[in-house]
Amino acid sequence: xxxxxxxxxDPATRRTTRYGDxxxxxxxxxxxxxxxxxxxxxxxxxxxxxxxxxxxxxxxxLEATRKxxxxxxxxxxxxxAEGAPAYIGSEDCLYLHVWAPQFPQEKIPxxxxxxxxxxxxxxxxxxxxxxxxxxGGLLASTQSVIVVTxxxxxxxxxxxxxxxxxxxxATPEDRSGxxxxxxxxxxxxxxxxxxxxxxxxxxxxTIFGCSAGGWNVYSLLASPKAEGLFHRAIAQGCGALSFPVxxxxxxxxxxxxGHPESSAEILLQLLVDxxxxxxxxxxxxxxxxxxxxxxxxxxxxxxxxxxxxxxSTIRARSGIPMWxxxxxxxxxxxxxxxGIKAAxxxxxxxxxxxxxxxxxxxxxxxxxxxxxxxxSSRDVATGALSVPDPDLYFLAARYLSxxxxxxxxxxxxxxxxxxxxxxxxxxxxxxxxxxxxxGFGNLRLGSAHGLEVVFLFGLxxxxxxxxxxxxxxxxxxASFEKLSRAMMSYWAGFAATGNPGRGRKGExxxxxxxxxxxxxxxKFIVFDDVEQTGLHMSxxxxxxxxxxxxxxxxxxxxxxxxxxxFLAEIYRSGHLLVDLTAEDYRSYCxxxxxxxxxx
Numbered sequence: 001x002x003x004x005x006x007x008x009x010d011p012a013t014r015r016t017t018r019y020g021d022x023x024x025x026x027x028x029x030x031x032x033x034x035x036x037x038x039x040x041x042x043x044x045x046x047x048x049x050x051x052x053x054x055x056x057x058x059x060x061x062l063e064a065t066r067k068x069x070x071x072x073x074x075x076x077x078x079x080x081a082e083g084a085p086a087y088i089g090s091e092d093c094l095y096l097h098v099w100a101p102q103f104p105q106e107k108i109p110x111x112x113x114x115x116x117x118x119x120x121x122x123x124x125x126x127x128x129x130x131x132x133x134x135x136g137g138l139l140a141s142t143q144s145v146i147v148v149t150x151x152x153x154x155x156x157x158x159x160x161x162x163x164x165x166x167x168x169x170a171t172p173e174d175r176s177g178x179x180x181x182x183x184x185x186x187x188x189x190x191x192x193x194x195x196x197x198x199x200x201x202x203x204x205x206t207i208f209g210c211s212a213g214g215w216n217v218y219s220l221l222a223s224p225k226a227e228g229l230f231h232r233a234i235a236q237g238c239g240a241l242s243f244p245v246x247x248x249x250x251x252x253x254x255x256x257x258g259h260p261e262s263s264a265e266i267l268l269q270l271l272v273d274x275x276x277x278x279x280x281x282x283x284x285x286x287x288x289x290x291x292x293x294x295x296x297x298x299x300x301x302x303x304x305x306x307x308x309x310x311x312s313t314i315r316a317r318s319g320i321p322m323w324x325x326x327x328x329x330x331x332x333x334x335x336x337x338x339g340i341k342a343a344x345x346x347x348x349x350x351x352x353x354x355x356x357x358x359x360x361x362x363x364x365x366x367x368x369x370x371x372x373x374x375x376s377s378r379d380v381a382t383g384a385l386s387v388p389d390p391d392l393y394f395l396a397a398r399y400l401s402x403x404x405x406x407x408x409x410x411x412x413x414x415x416x417x418x419x420x421x422x423x424x425x426x427x428x429x430x431x432x433x434x435x436x437x438x439g440f441g442n443l444r445l446g447s448a449h450g451l452e453v454v455f456l457f458g459l460x461x462x463x464x465x466x467x468x469x470x471x472x473x474x475x476x477x478a479s480f481e482k483l484s485r486a487m488m489s490y491w492a493g494f495a496a497t498g499n500p501g502r503g504r505k506g507e508x509x510x511x512x513x514x515x516x517x518x519x520x521x522x523k524f525i526v527f528d529d530v531e532q533t534g535l536h537m538s539x540x541x542x543x544x545x546x547x548x549x550x551x552x553x554x555x556x557x558x559x560x561x562x563x564x565x566f567l568a569e570i571y572r573s574g575h576l577l578v579d580l581t582a583e584d585y586r587s588y589c590x591x592x593x594x595x596x597x598x599x
Contacts, residue, residue: 006025006033006035006065006066006067007025007026007027007033007065008025008065009023009024009025009063009065010023010024010025010026010032011023012026012032012102012104012105013025013026013032013033013034014061014105015034015108015197015198016197017037017193017194017197018057018193018194019038019055019056019057019058019194020057020058020059020060020061020062021061021062022034022037022061022062022063022064023061023062023063023064023065024064024065024098025065026102027099027135027137027141028137029137029138029140029141029142030101030102030141031099031100031101031102031136031137031138031140031141032099032100032101032102032103033064033097033098033099033100033135033136033137034064034097034098034198035064035065035066035067035068035097035132036064036065036066036067036068036069036095036097036132037062037064037068037095037096037097037098038055038068038094038095039052039055039094039095039096039150039186039187039190040052040053040054040055040094040183040186040187040190041053041054041055041056041094042091042092042093042094043091043092043093043094043153043157043179043183044091044092045300046300048091048157048300049157049160049165049174049177049179049299049300050170050174050179051171051173051174051176051179051182051186052094052179052182052183052186054186055094055190067095067097067130067132067133068093068094068095068096068097068130068131068132068151069089069090069092069093069095069151070088070089070090070093070129070130070132070151071089071090071091071093071130071151071152071153071154071155071157071158072087072088072089072090072091072093072154072157072304072308073087073088073089073124073127073128073129073154073155073308074086074087074127074128074308074312075087075088075128076128077464077465085309085312087304087305087308089130091153091157091304093151093152093153094151094152094153094183094186094187095131095132095151096131096148096149096150096151096187096190097131097132097136097148097149097150098146098147098148098195098198099135099136099137099139099140099141099146099147099148100115100140100146100147100198100199100200101115101140101141101144101199102141103199108197108198108199109199114196114199114200114201114204115144115145115146115199115200115201116145116146116200116201116204116205116206116492116495116496117145117146117148117191117195117200117201117202117204117205117206117495118136118139118145118146118147118148118206118208118491118492118495119148119149119150119187119188119191119205119206119207119208119230120134120136120147120148120149120150120208120209120213121150121152121184121207121208121209121212121213121214121216121217122134122149122150122151122209122212122213123209123210123211123212123213123214123237123450123453123465124154124211124212124465125211125212125323125325126154126155126158126159126180126212126215126216126323126325126327126328127154127155127212127323127325128154128155128465129154129212129463129465130151130463131149131150131151131152132149132151133461133462133463134149134453134457134460134462134463135457135460135461136148136149136457138457138458138460138488139456139457139458139488139491139492142485142488143488143489143491143492143504144492144504145492145495145496146195146198146199146200148187148191148195150183150184150187152180152183152184152187153179153180153183154180155308155311155325156261156266156307156308156311156325157179157304157307158179158180158181158183158327159177159178159179159180159181159248159325159326159327159328159329160177160179160248160263161175161176161177161245161248161249161263161329161331162249162263162264162267162295162296162299163249163292164292164293164295164296164299165296165299165300167292167293167296172333173225173333173334175331175333176329176331176333176334176335177245177248177329177331178219178328178329178331178334178335180216180327181216181219181220181223181328181334181335182225182334184216184219184220184226185220185223185225185226185229185334188205188207188220188226188229188230189229191205191229192205192229203231204231204232204495204496205229205230205231205232206230206231206232206233206234206494206495207220207230207232207233207234208233208234208235208236208355208491208495209234209235209236209238210236210237210238210450210452210453211236211237211238211449211450212238212323213236213238214234214235214236214237214238214408215235215238215239215240215241215328216328217233217234217235217238218235218238218239218240218340218344218412219242219328219335219340220233220350221233221235221340221344221349221350221352221354222242222335222336222340222343222344222348222349222350223334223335223336223350224336224350225333225334226350227350228350230350230352231352231353231498232352232353232354232355232494232495232498233350233352233353233354233355234354234355234356234357234491234494235354235355235356235357235408235412236356236357236358236452236453237357237358237359237362237404237408237449237450237452238408239404239407239408239576239577239578239579240340240341240344240407240408240411240412241328241340241341241576241577241579242328242329242330242335242339242340242341243259243326243327243328243329243330244256244329244330244339245329245330245331246258247259247262247326247329248262248263248326248329249262249263249264250262250264251264251265251268251284252265259324259326260314260315260317260318260320261311261314261315261318261324261325261326262326264287265314266307266310266311266314267283267287267295267298267299268280268283268284268287269283269310269311269313269314270298270299270302270306270307270310271283271286271287273306273309273310273313274306311325316371319371319372320371321369321370321371321574323369323576323577324576328340336348341411341412341579344411344412344415344416345415347415347418347419351419351420352423352498353420353423353424353425353494353498353499354412354413354416354420354423354424354425355424355425355426355427355491355494355500356408356409356412356413356416356424356425356426356427357409357426357427357428357429357452357524358401358404358405358408358409358428358429359401359428359429359430359446359447359448359449359450359451359452360401360428360429360430360432360446360447361394361397361398361401361432361445361446361447361448361449362397362400362401362404362405362448362449363396363397363398363400363401363404363449363573363574364393364394364397364401364443364445364446364448364449365440365445365448365449365450365467366400366449366574366577367393367396367397367400367573368385368440370572370573370574372572373569373572373573374388374569375387375389375392375393375396375569375573376388376393384439384441385439385440385441385443386441387440387441387443390441390443391556393443395556395566396566396569396570396573399547399550399551399570400570400573400574400577400578402542402547402550403544403547403570403574403577403578403579403580404574404577404578405428405542406542406543406544406547406578406579407577407578407579409426409428409524410426410523410541410542410543411543411579413425413426413514413523413524414514414516414541416514417513417514417515417516418516421513421516422513423498423499423513424513424514425494425499425500425511425512425513425514425524425525426514426523426524426525427511427524427525427526427527428524428525428526428527428538429447429451429452429455429527430447430526430527430528431447431451431455431479431480431483431527431528431529432444432446432447433476433479433480433529434446434448434451434468434471434472434476435471435472435473435474435476436471437467437471439467445468445471448468450465450466450468451468452487452527453466453468454466454468454469454472454484455480455483455484455487455488455527456484456487456488456491458484459472459480479529479530479531482530482531483527483528483529483530486503486508486527486530486535487527488504489503489504489505489507489508490503490504490508490511492504499513508535509525509534509535509536510537511525511537512525512537519539519541520539521539522537522538522539523537523538523539523540523541524537524538524540524541525537525538526538544579544580544584548567548584548588551563551566551567552591552592560592560593560594561594563592564588564589564592564594564596564597565597567585567588568585568596568597568599571584571585571599572599582599585599
């Protein structure tokens with residue numbers, strides 16, 4: 001990964017933070033940028049799997065012209081020269097990036113003129129991605145906001161609970177295992193203490209994110225540790241999932257059982273991979289013979305690549321998608337013991353104005369990541385996608401996308417509107433003008449998962465996972481740009497006031513709050529081609545029961561057996577993302593007098 005300076009330092013960008021002076025550069029959108037500012041100490045050595053510690057001051061001016069190192073992660077998009085998996089990033093990854101409109105030092109906004117702050121939490125299943133790939137200059141300069149993007153610990157380095165790691169010096173936060181969540185909380189503390197130096201208002205901070213970033217927004221809404229650190233929240237394309245502590249820690253054959261990628265199972269796989277045991281049973285016997293100090297030293301000294309390979313082996317053996325890694329633990333300290341979804345339903349969350357949303361076809365881009373799916377498969381050698389039945393593929397994607405809307409949008413927003421009426425807003429992105437997608441059999445993905453990120457940040461290089469940006473060309477470019485300007489304006493308007501209203505400058509159709517009063521009350525705004533159906537409010541809302549009722553009447557299926565088979569495949573393809581349970585499936589089978597298939 002290249003970490004070269006993107007531009008020469010500009011003396012006009014010199015700012016003084018609590019930890020020392022920083023100097024950034026002038027961007028291409030009439031913006032100033034500061035990249036790679038440390039917001040915590042490097043979580044390495046004895047600080048691996050510890051809550052983040054406040055950064056140390058730097059004695060000299062910090063040249064902030066290189067994006068901060070990403071969290072250590074497997075690069076799924078390319079291999080090394082020998083064809084083996086390639087790794088990028090480092091465990092030393094706790095950096096953030098700041099973008100602001102260009103201001104001379106003597107005209108940095110002060111007092112009531114300070115600008116709203118928008119803190120972006122990147123996506124990537126909480127396993128990959130980086131904040132530095134999302135360049136906030138266009139959003140900052142056109143909408144008069146400060147944009148901050150954050151790197152945080154990912155995967156097993158960000159969420160990991162093993163009792164052996166908790167010696168007498170461990171704090172309750174250390175013991176929680178929610179290190180990635182704590183990183184984000186520490187970044188918000190940094191914003192509170194330092195953003196005024198950049199012209200930002202520490203009393204008007206919006207957190208926003210998509211996919212895992214939206215999921216993390218929900219975790220911060222639920223976390224008592226984040227109270228008072230932000231004042232608005234936007235969660236896009238995500239669910240309200242969290243995992244019990246037992247799932248994070250226990251062996252799979254314990255009571256209650258742990259997840260296949262629990263810390264206990266990862267330890268066993270490491271012992272097998274190292275040759276200290278020939279199978280799981282021997283590894284388990286060896287683990288029981290080790291004292292806690294030995295286990296802690298063993299885990300803290302294992303290279304990240306060894307740990308990640310052990311996780312990959314477990315995942316391949318279990319046949320689970322990458323997003324099923326256990327993260328966001330219900331520890332009762334950082335996250336509520338009853339879980340994120342229940343916290344929202346019970347009103348036990350940080351009550352700030354909230355915006356939620358999803359795309360019309362979230363799953364068209366996600367289905368290929370599901371192992372052993374009959375909807376699609378990828379050639380191991382070439383990576384080419386095979387879709388035996390495109391109609392079935394899009395049918396599955398549509399149902400899964402509707403379940404995502406139930407879980408991540410309609411369910412939470414209905415709860416928010418109950419406890420804070422008039423300050424919960426929702427959207428759906430229906431813009432379906434992307435060009436055919438190479439690597440997806442030239443399928444048209446429609447308004448796929450993550451597409452709204454491209455509208456919010458512009459056609460920048462957002463990272464290899466955002467193929468959407470490469471599919472906006474030619475005749476659809478003008479339509480894209482018009483809708484992009486509208487969405488940026490609404491997001492910034494919400495950040496400024498807690499209500500997207502008519503946008504930052506008051507020039508757009510009114511976006512109304514979610515109305516829970518009646519089935520006919522407006523619920524969400526639809527974003528579509530401004531020249532066609534455009535921007536309009538919709539009264540439609542979904543529930544899990546309503547989506548299942550659609551399936552019961554769907555004419556695509558000739559028999560109830562076909563419907564049940566389809567539902568089983570939907571469950572296997574994304575039940576954690578869409579909040580389907582095995583009990584939902586069994587009830588449906590019973591209703592139609594069909595013998596359930598194994599899940």
